[in-house]
Amino acid sequence: MKMASPCDGTLSPTEFKFAAEALMKKWEECKSILHPWIWIPCPKLPFGAPDKAGGYLSLEHIHHFEFKKQQDCIEQKYSEEEVEALDSATLVLSGENETHYYNFHIIYSTSYKVPVLFFRGYHQGGQPLKCDEVEKDLPLYTSKLLEESKWTFITQEEHPYLNCPWFTLHPCGTSEWMRLLLQQRLYSSRPEDLCSHYLVAWFSVVGQVIGLWAPLNLVHCSSSSSSSDTFCSHT
Amino acid sequence: MAESTVLQFSPFQSHVEEGFWKRLSSLKLNTLGLDETPVKITGFYGPCSHAQVSSHLYLLDESLPANLAEESSSSEMVLGNRNRCPIPGTLYNTNTLESFRGLDKQSLIRKEAKKIWEEICSGRVEAACAVLSRFLVISYADLKKWTFHYWFAFPALVLNPSALVSKLQPASEWFNLEEGKSLSEACNEWRKSSLTAVPFFLVIITADSHVTLRPLKDWETCQRDGHKLLFGFYDPCHLPSNPGWPLRNFLAFICSRCKIEKIQFLCYRERHGLADLTHSLVGEALVSISQEWKNPQFIPEAVGWERNGSKLAPRRIDLATSMDPIRLAMSAADLNLKLMRWRALPSLNLDKLSATKCLLLGAGTLGCQVARMLMAWGIKKITLVDNGRVSMSNPLRQSLYTLEDCLNGGDWKADAAVRSLKSIFPGVEAEGFTFAIPMPGHPVQAKETAGVLEDCRRLQNLISSHDVIFLLTDTRESRWLPTLLCTNANKLAITAALGFDSYVVMRHGAGVSADDKDASFSVCSSGIEGHESRRLGCYFCNDVVAPNDSTSNRTLDQQCTVTRPGLAPIASALAVELMIGILHHPEGMNAPGEMASSISESSSQPLGILPHQIRGSLSQFSQMVLVGSSFNRCTACSNLVVSEYRRRELEFVIQALNHPNYLEDLTGLTELMDKARSFNLDWEEDDETDIETVL
Helix, strand or coil, X not given: CCCCCHHHCCCCHHHHHHHHXXXXXXXXXXXXXXXXXXXXXXXXXXXXXXXXXXXXXXXXXXXXXXXXXXXXXXXXXXXXXXXXXXXXXXXXXXXXXXXXXXXXXXEEECCCCEEEEEEEEEXXXXXXXXXHHHHHHCCHHHHHHHHHCCCCCEEEEECCCCCCEEEEECHHHHHHHHHHHHHHHHHHCCHHHHHHHHHHHHHHHHHHHHCCCCCHHHHHCCCCCCCCCCEEECC | CCCCEECCEECCCEEECHHHHHHHHHHHHHHHCCCCCCEEEEEEECCCCCCCCCCCEEECHHHCCCCHHHHHHCCCCCCCECCEEEEEEEEEEECCHHHHHHCCHHHHHHHHHHHHHHHHHHCHHHHCHHHHHCEEEEEEEECCXXXXXXXXXXEEECCCCCCEEEEEEEHHHHCCHHHHHHHHHHHHHHHHCHHHCCCEEEEEECCCCCEEEECHHHHHHHHHHCCEEEXXXXXXXXXXXXXXXXXXXXXXXXXXXXXCCEEEEEEECEECCEECCCCCEEEEEECCCCHHHHCCCCCCCEEEECCECCECCCEEEECHHHHCHHHXXXXXXXXXXXXXXXXXXXXXXXXXXXXXXXXXXCCCHHHHHHHHHHHHCCCCEEEEECCCECCCCHHHHCCCCCHHHHCCCCCEHHHHHHHHHHHHCCCCEEEEECCCCCCCCCCCCHHHXXXXXXXXXXXXXXXXXXXXXXXXXXXXXXXXXXXXXXHHHCCEEEEEEECCXXXXXXXXXXXXXXXXXXXXXXXXXXXXCCEEEEEECCCCCCCCCCCCCCCCCCCHHHCCCCCCCCHHHXXXXXXXXXXXXXXXXXXXXXXXXXXXXXXXXXXXXXXXXXXXXXXXXXXXXXXXXXXXEEECCCCCCCHHHHHHHHHHCHHHHHHHHHCHHHHHHHHCHXXXXXXXXXXXXXXXXXXXXXXXXXX
């Protein structure tokens, strides 16, 4: 698919879908240790025109290992007799390391005409992570980057389809740095490739901020093995 | 493991997604109400796919029926997919925390265990094996605090005596190379097929190392065929020495239905969506069928309440940040301002803004607009003072009021305004006070004195407890006392006043300090009165008469209730923007007044110039920025007046209220006027113009 406006860093809804498919394909090809992105088709939004992008990309249940055990807030102690007798066949696990689970969605923003990364973290069991807990999980260089850069910052926004607040990397600067990224490729590749390369290039930047390492070969189109990472997959 | 030990199972772990709680909340609000009938739900799980983390039993929003009518009509389970085997469950939702805590847990688990046992005995398990992992959840939804208390139980039929394990090793060691390859292929095939949402299956290994997977219902035929037989299941557990919980009921089924006591099982685990034979386990369990089980009336004991950490206790999840609409509104408002800061104005001091306390004297056309604008800028503390009631014509021009507020004689404006502000933005700290501001020229009757003094004190206290005071009343004289008090307390005062088609918005100069040297300034012979160059003027600094009763004989242009509607929003907006400018200026209140032409000043402040006065006219669609110094004979802010106030306080105020001439005498304006009148001007008598106030 030829990109309509490769020079300004934005893409149209149909281009987004195309680029998404290209990302999914490339991701699988590279045999990432993370499991594949899934395309979630969208229901029609209640007001206004149907979503031309038609859906979004989802990568869920990514682990982040936490090496401190969180304190359980137990309100009332129940005696064993009250609930059930101790059973010899049950393995009782002592202090486990806490794991955080993250869900990532790549959603097209119609107002900014760029993809936006939405993410949400949870404790084991389902309690959502608070902003400061998420920030602790991010790689060290990210918090510095977030403070300094006027192009990358995390905000909490309403998820366009799921009706609850998610964290996002605010998209207002995306078209600017995408334009710079794409300019390099503009001269070396065919226009058709530019569109399919869009999300891959975008992800190579955004993923790093979140600590969601793209496999090295995703961007470089070679088949080397992927690096170990902060996040691991859990299907 | 050399000798047989008791087989220990790793308990199932639950994970409830937010969507489930949201759907439960809306079900409860719309359908269930106080009904405590158990609700059929569906849990989902898949085989473990990670070496270090077990997989969980998930509750998603699809776990609950969208409405309860749907539930009874379809006995089919929710469709799963390869990673989400549907497991039937029951939800017992209670209406109070006490009833949640008081539920009889032993009887509940026994009830579910009974269902499982009956399904084993009746043969239902062979048709729909997921029922072996049937579970229950008890819950209490606190919809005021958006917290949910819950507790899962995964009933496991207790084998008596316990099952023993004689062998447990990775599958790759148990199967030979060919078998292993065949098993992987078979599993991957199976997992890709439509049959895959089935967590229990049979593994048949023929003599020629060919492996096939078969559904449970084929167990009889498979036994007869005589090939090697393994009982396989999706194992959520990741541990290398323990199988997962689903195996417990599976063993119970196998020994009671298939009558096998030496059971070889496969704990199926995956990696990257494919069978992982090093991670998967194969073991041999020794189960003895007890006599009791042969008794048709018998129901085995069950265990399986989920532990919270290592304790048997319920869990609690707090979803206020994502479900409480008030919190959501507040974080959205916050985001708006932050974006402004990030993208356009990095020097915007949002913390300072949200900590600034604003007092609005007057809750009319100006007051309502100013209040809204302040909230838009992130000001959280807003106090309104007005002595009137909302009247029928008000809602049109006074943007906080609606028809409701006018009924039954009309609510007090201060109260109605506060209500309205809170309905727009629940995070605002708004307070209203209904009392009149004492005014010079409106003499105080003896019996009213105590009340008026009380009002003066209230005004004093309000001014001292706020940071910025907006003078938004509808008469000139009502601005006198606030101006004096603000000057005395050195508080930032911003005035907005309207004429028929003109407005003035200005910030008062800083307060007078006790040792201000400009106490007296003699009249120059040229007749031009000297103005203090340092301090900026107040609303009254341009006047040469003291404020007096303007209401009785108002000329048309002094009745600001009859003004062009466009004026109030314009003036109010300017007043608030002026305040924002002051708050961001390094000198704050003491900043000098700037004009548009002062380019050098304006380039240093990101918000632009900081004017002293803005005077505009709608008839010309024009606006002027002016600077006026303080007048050392000002009836409101001059050192003469302020020091007299400090000396005699409220006694002085009463005197000024009752005798406006007093102020003129005190400041020497009387003298000035006399001098001016007696000034010998070289023009005709009939051209003499009275010196009047300007606005």
